[in-house]
Amino acid sequence: MRKKINQLAKGSIEEVQARIRLSEKTLNATVPCGQSAAGRISLSSENGIPFRGLAYSDDERVELLQDAFAGQQVTLNYVVHGEDEKEDTVLQGHFSLVTNTGDIELPYRFIIGQSAGLDTPLPASLPELAQLADTQPELVHQLYVTGAFAQFPFLRDDSLKALLAALKDSPDSRLAQEEFLVACGAKQPVKLTVQTTPISVFFKDSISRGELLIRRSGSGYCVITTTASALFIRLPRERWTSADFKENELRIPVYFMAEHLHAGRNLGEVLINTGREEFRIPVTVVPERTADPEQQRARQLRRARLQLSRSMVTLYAGQDPPYNIESLTMKHLEACEAGREPEVAEKLLRAELCRETRRRAEEKETLEQIRAEVQRNRMEKVTQYLWFLYLEEEMEKGDRLSDSFLRLLYRLKDEEAGRVELLPLLMRCDSEWAEHPDKCFLRIRELFRRGQFPLILKLETVKLLNNNPDLLTELDSFTLQLLTFGARFNCWKKAVADTARDLLVREKAFRPGCERLALLLVRCFPDKEMLTALLTVLLRREKPSPRYLEWYEKGIREDVRLAELYEYYLTALPDDYDGDIPQMVQLYYTYNSPRSRSAQRSLYRYILTHYEPDTQMYRLYEKQIQTYAMDQLLLGNVRDSETIFYEKMFIPQVLDSRMAVVLAEYVYTMHLTLSNRSIDKIQVLYGELKEPFVYPVRDGEAYIPVFTPRCRLLFLDKNGDRYVQSVFRRKKLMEASCELMETLRRLAPGSLPFKLLQCQKAIKGELNEWEARDLVQRFTEWNELSEAYREKLIFSLVRRRNLGTAENAALLKELRRSPYLDAQAGALLAESLLLQGDDEAAAEMVRRFGYRHFDTGLLLRLMNRLIRTRGYSFDKNTYNGVLSLYRRDVWDSVTLTYLCRHFNGSTEDMRVLLERAENGEAVPYDLPERLLGQMLFTGETRRIEWVVEQYLKENQAPKAPNRVLLHAYAVDRCERYFCRGESIPDNIFAYLASWALAEKKPVQLPDLCQIALTRYYADKETLTPEETSLAKTFLYHLYDKGLLFAYQEKLGRFFPLPDELGDKTLIEYRGREEEPVRIAFRILPQEEEKEPRTSEMPHIFRGIYVKPVLVFADEVLEYTIYRSDDPDRTPLRQGRLPGGVSAGVNRFASLNRLIDKAAKGEEGWQEELEELGKRDVILQEYFPLV
Known part of the structure; x- marks a missing residue:
């Protein structure tokens, strides 16, 4: 802007200006509620000439990101702020583009409403939403996905908003939409x-x-x-x-x-x-299929062999075998041999069993059947041969075996010592093994460690150990397995069992195998000593197991005195145990409490449920139970089993603040039992809180605090799907009395349930002055509350009563410090502060929340005070507030003065402001100067003379007028006067004359100004000597520069003109510089028969073309002007000029006029002729023709 004014002051005027084209003539858009939207304005020059300018928006909610621009193509970005606006708000106004080619207004209309791209109107009620969901489900889903549900006016409930936010994380958006529609009551669930x-x-x-x-x-x-x-x-x-x-x-x-x-x-x-x-x-x-016969036989064989093994154990080593064990064993053997021919090893087993069951005839027959085959394979299968010989010798001779058999056995003993099948035979026949059982036992242990411990060897080992119990000296893996095997089938004698018992007691650490052995032994020998050993082993476990509860109880009944027995017994009791606890256990813990929490819970619950408070046993345990209950409460233990302690122990008289904080949440806790086991989490959603509470679901059970009836439950399954409904049973853990609840409120006012209760009372307007002030002070500490609910709460406190009264000053002070005020609450609060006279506090509210919600009268009053207090200095919020009032036609002299000092906008807006300031007795400050500069920059010069008049008023100009600005104004007026033919005030010519005289050389005045001033002088009747001198100086200066115009001939009345001006007629045509013209002319009558002469018409100045032609008084000039590029020579202007039209101006015309006067006998022609001669002599002397 300054550059153009400086150029204008020097007389430089842009002859061709840019033609600006806008991409859109008006801007219309929908901005989603609660969001902002960006846009852009595109400007381009149609003729390629660069342009520049400034941009303004008439609403601060529509923000231009650039305030200046320049170039041939320009993009202006803007942002529409709809974050704090309500739905259906219309932002209507215009952008003012102040350019060097003029002011441009671009209207806009932005609607805050539903998401862009949705043509269907949003439903206005739940029934409409339900109908839309039924008829156009895809549209409803689109509304849900785009977030339009949050804009529905009928879904403004805080808990619904929280539910809507939580459902957005669901992996299935359609399921989430369905659940929300069910939750808000728009439809019934499927x-x-x-x-x-x-x-x-x-x-x-x-x-x-x-x-x-x-x-x-x-x-x-x-x-x-x-x-x-x-x-x-x-x-x-x-x-x-x-x-x-x-x-x-x-x-x-x-x-x-x-x-x-x-x-x-x-x-x-x-x-x-x-x-x-x-x-x-x-x-x-x-x-429906028949099993493969081979597979079926294999299964039957496996089953028969298992039964045979068990019956053999009982037959060989059982301490109390059944009467029919022999027949059962043979039956199982026959089952193993059924359907096939038995092998030699199987027949040897039959013979062995016949020997054991004293079936000699069958044994002899069996041996005869395999004799030949055993003899044939005696070298390859030595063990089978030895067993055959043994059975035959034993059948014939009994215990007196033949020497030949024994020699053969001894000879092969060392050779076949590695065969595990030979060892049982040696144990029966070799006296060395019989005399040294310890050696035999070590040999068997070695074979066990090598993984060779067949059933027949196990049975022989059981017999060996029963006959020699002193061989059992330690419990290693071998002896532990052997003892467990024997105890399983009740094979041990009392001596072996006692030895094993002693070894179990001497063990230092817990071993799972010892536990099983002890259980088997105590079932075989159910005496107190064996029970004591079992309990000793069980008490070595890290923690008691409920499956051993019967043994703990039996030990207590039989008065087994072991440390930790009572502890393990109480710990193993289930939560729902309703039996009796032995009296000795109750008395034992009267002076020292159980160590584990489970034991304490079981014992103390029994005391509370079986004794009245006035009994001695109850009093003995009362202190312990109180301590336990307090510890569990402070640990946050939430279980059904703890409820009885809290109800019995926590009476109002014993509570302190620590206990009250935890108990306050416990009294609101619910126990949920769900039928859907796939639910693994439950979210509790509160509209008042920022985040939901998430609670795990274990085995279909969950414990969740429910602080308000308006909260909502959201059930999450293992797939991440979320449901607002589920089938469950609900039970409140604890019923609190009114006295207890009042005590909890007093001791734990900051507990979450009581915070929410206090907030609900505040919204309903039920808080007194002190409570309201306390609530505001605690806001900053309550990080759980959501921002929306904080704003709602503050607004309810602000509007609860007339806060402008003096008694509410303290509450006002607290409220205005709250960071959670919204715009509406801030406006109400500011009005109250203004009524109390606290302008600075009210201004703070304006700074935070703007001014749109304020009453115009109170806002004007506040702006007036703030402006005067701050000495009219600029403040953005104050400026926006004053401007908002001004656009609503609300102002006074102070606010008008403030705007005059700081407002910038379109040229028309600034001019109207100046007019109002003049009428409203406001001080315009530098507004006239800024407005004048902008008018000169844009070319919007309506009432510019009046603006200059305001600018030049001495009492309204804080500084001396800007000479450059006035020069530019004068040049602009000269251009309009000479080039456009507009009339301008005479005082401008006076200013031009003074400007020229002020310069060192008058001709330093811009050429345009010289032309305009000489044109003005040419039309005057008379000139002063000073004016004549300036006119003559300017004329000859312009003549030297070739700037010849038709009006200059008129100046010949005041002083001699140059010959070209004095003798010739000037034909002047005003067109366009970029469209050159030609002239065709001839002088009549002498050239009447000739073709007109043509020539280029010289361009003199800003589209003005001038052609000088010499024409005498009795001649007529005929001419036609046409465009140079027009082959048809379409006339732009044509006509005839008779000679002498400028009589009294050139010499020839003067002489003709004097001759006519002499011929007619008129007086005075002699004096005129003499004067003309003198002037001609002077011209020849001082201005000789070249």
């Missing part, structure tokens, strides 16, 4: 009915199938998950939705895979989860 009839299938094919049937009632979206519990059950997929239903039925095929089926009944189940409920469908599949 009801699913599952057919729970068990599936039973008689399998025939390689793949068979069953079917699950689910029926649906109601419209909407639903999700079903199905899982199988067994490998032989296969489902097509896991997840099903409402799209899979056909005519409100979903039939899910269930396939059964042959490769995973076993013979007999295959049991499994299909789990169906609908989100709200869980169903288990039992599945039974029986394959």
Whole structure:
């Protein structure tokens, strides 16, 4: 702007200006509520000439990111701030573009409303939303996904907002939308009915199938998950939705895979989860196929061998075998041999069993059957041969074995010592082994460590140990396994059991094998000593196990005196135990409490439930129970089993602040038992709080505090899906009395449930002065509250009563410090502060929240005070407030003066402001100067003379007028006067004359000003000597520069003109510089028969073309002017000029005029002729022709 004014002051005027084109004539857009939106304005020059300027917005909510621009193509970015605006707010105004080619106004209209791109109006009520969801589900889903639900005016409930925010994290947006519609009451949930009839299938094919049937009632979206519990059950997929239903039925095929089926009944189940409920469908599949005979025989053989092994153990080593054990053993042996020819080893086993059961005839027959084969293979199978000989010798001679057999056995003993089958035979026949049982026992231990410990050897070892119990000296892996084997089948004699008992007691650390051995021994020998040993082993466990509770109880009944027995007994008691605790245990802990929490809980709960407070036992335990209850409470232990302690122990008289903080939450805790086991988390959503509380679900149970009835529960399953409803049972953990609740409020006012209660009372306007002030002071400490709820709370406190009164001054002071005030509450608070006269505090509210919510009268009053207090200095918020009032036609002299000092905008707006300032008796400061400069920059010069008049008023100009600005103004007026033919005030010519005289040389005045001033002088009747001198100086200066114009001929009346001006007629044409013209002319009558002469018409100045032609008084000049590039020579102007039209101006015309006067006898022509001669002599002397 300054550059253009400086150029203008020097007489330089832009002859061709840019033609600016806007990309849009008006701006219209929808801005999502609570968000901001960006846009841009594109400007370009149509003729390629650069332009420059400034940009302004008439609403601070529509922010221009650039305030200046320049170039041939310009992009201006803007942001529409809709964050703090309500839905349906319309931001209507315009951008003012102040350019060097003029002012441009670009109107805009921005609507704060639903998301852009949605043409359908948002539903205005729940019924409309429900109808839309039923008729246009895709549109509703689009509204949900784009966040338009948050804009619904009927869904402004805080808890619904919290639920909407929580559901956004759901992986299935359609399910989340369905759950929200159900939660807000827009629709009923989809009801699913599952057919729970068990599936039973008689399998025939390689793949068979069953079917699950689910029926649906109601419209909407639903999700079903199905899982199988067994490998032989296969489902097509896991997840099903409402799209899979056909005519409100979903039939899910269930396939059964042959490769995973076993013979007999295959049991499994299909789990169906609908989100709200869980169903288990039992599945039974029986394959129709005959087992392979070989496999069937193999299974029967395995079963028979197992039964044979067990009966052999009882037969050989059992201490109290049944009467029919012999027949059972032979029966199992026959089962092993059924359907095939027994091998030699199996027949030897039959012979051995016949020997043991004294069936000699059968034994002899069996040996005869295998004699030949044993003899034939005696070298390869030496062990079988020796066993055969042993059985034959023993059958014939009894214990007196033949020397030949013994020699053979001794000879082969060393050679075949590595054979484990030989050792039992040696133990029976070799006297050396019989005389040295310790050596035999060590040999067996070595074989065990090598992994060679067959059943027959085990049986011989059991016999050995029963006969020599002193061999048992330690409990290593060998002896522990051997003792467990024998105890399992009741093979041990009392001496061995006692030795094992002593070894168990001497053990220092817990070993799982010892625990099993002790349990087997105590069942075989149920005496007190063995029970003591078992309890000793069990007490070595790190913690007691409930499965041993019966042994703990038995030990206490039999008065086993072991440390920790009572502790383990109490710890092992289940939570729902309702039996009796022995009296001795109750008395034992009257002076020292149990160490573990579980033991304390079991004992103390028994005392509380079985004794009255006035009994001696109750009093003995009362202090312990109080300590336990307080410790559990401070640890945050939330369980059903703890409730009785809190109810009995925590009476108002014993509570302190620490206990009250924890107990305050416990009294609101609920115990939920869910039927849907896939739910693993529960979110508790409070509209008042920032974040939801998340609680785990374990085994279908959860403990959740519920502080307000308006909170909402959100159930999360293992897939991440979220449901607002589920099937569950709810139970409150603790019923608190009114007295207890009042004590908790007093001791723990900062506890979350009481915070929320106090906030609800504040919103309802039920707080007194002190409570309200205390609430405001605590806001900064309550980080749990959401920002929206804080603003709502503050607003309720602000509007609760007339805060402008003196008694509420303290509360006002606290409220205005709160960081959670919103714009509406801040406006109310500022009005109250203003009524109290606290302008600075009210101004602080204006700075924080703007001015749009203020009453105009109070805001004007505040702005007036602030402006005067701050000495009219600039402040953005004060400026915006004053400007807002001004645009609503609310002002006074102070605010007008303030705007005059700081306002910038379009030229028209600034001019109107100056007019109002003049009429409103305001001080315009430098507004006239800024306005004048902007008018000269843009060319918008309506009432510019009046603006200059205001600028030049001495009492309104804080400084001397800017000469450059006035020069530029004068040049601009001269251009309009001479080039455009507009009339301008005479005082401008006076200013031009003074300006010229002030310069060192008058001709330093810009050429345009010289032209305008000489033109003005040419039209005057008379000139003063000073004016004549300036006119003559300027004329000859312009003549020397070739600036010849038709008006200059008129100046010949005041002083001699140059010959070219004095003798010739000037034809002047005003057109456009970029469109050159030619002239065709001829002088009549002498050139009447000739073609007109043509020549280029010289361009003199800013589109003015001048052609000088010599024409005498009796001649007529005929001419036609046309464009140079026009082949048709279409006339732009044409006409005839008679000679002498400028009579009295050039010499020829003067002479002709004097001759006419002499011929007519008129007087005075002699004097004129004499004067003309003198003037001609002077011209020839001082201005000789070249």
